[in-house]
Amino acid sequence: xxxxxxxxxxxxxxxxxxxxxxxxxxxxxxxxxxxxxxxxxxxxxxxxxxxxxxxxxxxxxxxxxxxxxxxxxxxxxxxxxxxxxxxxxxxxxxxxxxxxxxxxxxxxxxxxxxxxxxxxxxxxxxxxxxxxxxxxxxxxxxxxxxxxxxxxxxxxxxxxxxxxxxxxxxxxxxxx
Amino acid sequence: xxxxxxxxxxxxxxxxxxxxxxxxxxxxxxxxxxxxxxxxxxxxxxxxxxxxxxxxxxxxxxxxxxxxxxxxxxxxxxxxxxxxxxxxxxxxxxxxxxxxxxxxxxxxxxxxxxxxxxxxxxxxxxxxxxxxxxxxxxx
Numbered sequence: 001x002x003x004x005x006x007x008x009x010x011x012x013x014x015x016x017x018x019x020x021x022x023x024x025x026x027x028x029x030x031x032x033x034x035x036x037x038x039x040x041x042x043x044x045x046x047x048x049x050x051x052x053x054x055x056x057x058x059x060x061x062x063x064x065x066x067x068x069x070x071x072x073x074x075x076x077x078x079x080x081x082x083x084x085x086x087x088x089x090x091x092x093x094x095x096x097x098x099x100x101x102x103x104x105x106x107x108x109x110x111x112x113x114x115x116x117x118x119x120x121x122x123x124x125x126x127x128x129x130x131x132x133x134x135x136x137x138x139x140x141x142x143x144x145x146x147x148x149x150x151x152x153x154x155x156x157x158x159x160x161x162x163x164x165x166x167x168x169x170x171x172x173x174x175x176x
Numbered sequence: 177x178x179x180x181x182x183x184x185x186x187x188x189x190x191x192x193x194x195x196x197x198x199x200x201x202x203x204x205x206x207x208x209x210x211x212x213x214x215x216x217x218x219x220x221x222x223x224x225x226x227x228x229x230x231x232x233x234x235x236x237x238x239x240x241x242x243x244x245x246x247x248x249x250x251x252x253x254x255x256x257x258x259x260x261x262x263x264x265x266x267x268x269x270x271x272x273x274x275x276x277x278x279x280x281x282x283x284x285x286x287x288x289x290x291x292x293x294x295x296x297x298x299x300x301x302x303x304x305x306x307x308x309x310x311x312x313x314x315x
Binding site for chain 1: 228287289292
């Protein structure tokens, strides 16, 4: 039901190989993440599902699914009492339900890994991961570990941090 | 005694049949009236969902429904049921569900990952009530 990591496709995001840490050109100052679904709702997903951006980037979530509503909701105790999966100093966000064509923006300033989900589709594995800055940034907070707080479908949906760093932008194989 | 019981049973059957026929007539055009409510008035979903049209449901019948699906012309085009897979696996059955119209031209059954109102993976069972129903609900 939920595509595995091997089904992620690499697109965009030029990789610059160096002798040290892999470097990628970070997107910014504005980026868009689309919420998508198949016509009958068999599959739903964020596109891209993994994204690397520079601190201060405004990310715009847009619902491109004509038959469903979606949310972009950060994993944080302040929102539905979920385990925190964004940097400690970051402000949690919740788009609330977005109908087709509606959008929501959030500006991410704190370096680290941000995991988020779609409220009605978390059990279907509709989650996403944004990297803000680079692991070498001061105060960088890496990905949260596995948790009983998450369904297996959600855990399987997060792309690996290394892959996002290497590719900059990761799209899940689409079903269209 | 037996004949009296038989007559009573026939009378009950006839009255029930009349009620069903009457109710079915009421449901053929949107809005179907109480206890049905428009799904998009109660949940964050589009007023017209491509493939399902404009949905009405009696909240007491959730999650299975029936959901009554109307086209843009207001005609009842399909009756839809939504059955969570987890419930079916755990032994829940949905029996004796009502239908919006007793004429069924075709049935589609497919998986849905979830949406507000039925936010768990479930099956959509769609009973189309005439040959053109699917096209009327398409967009």
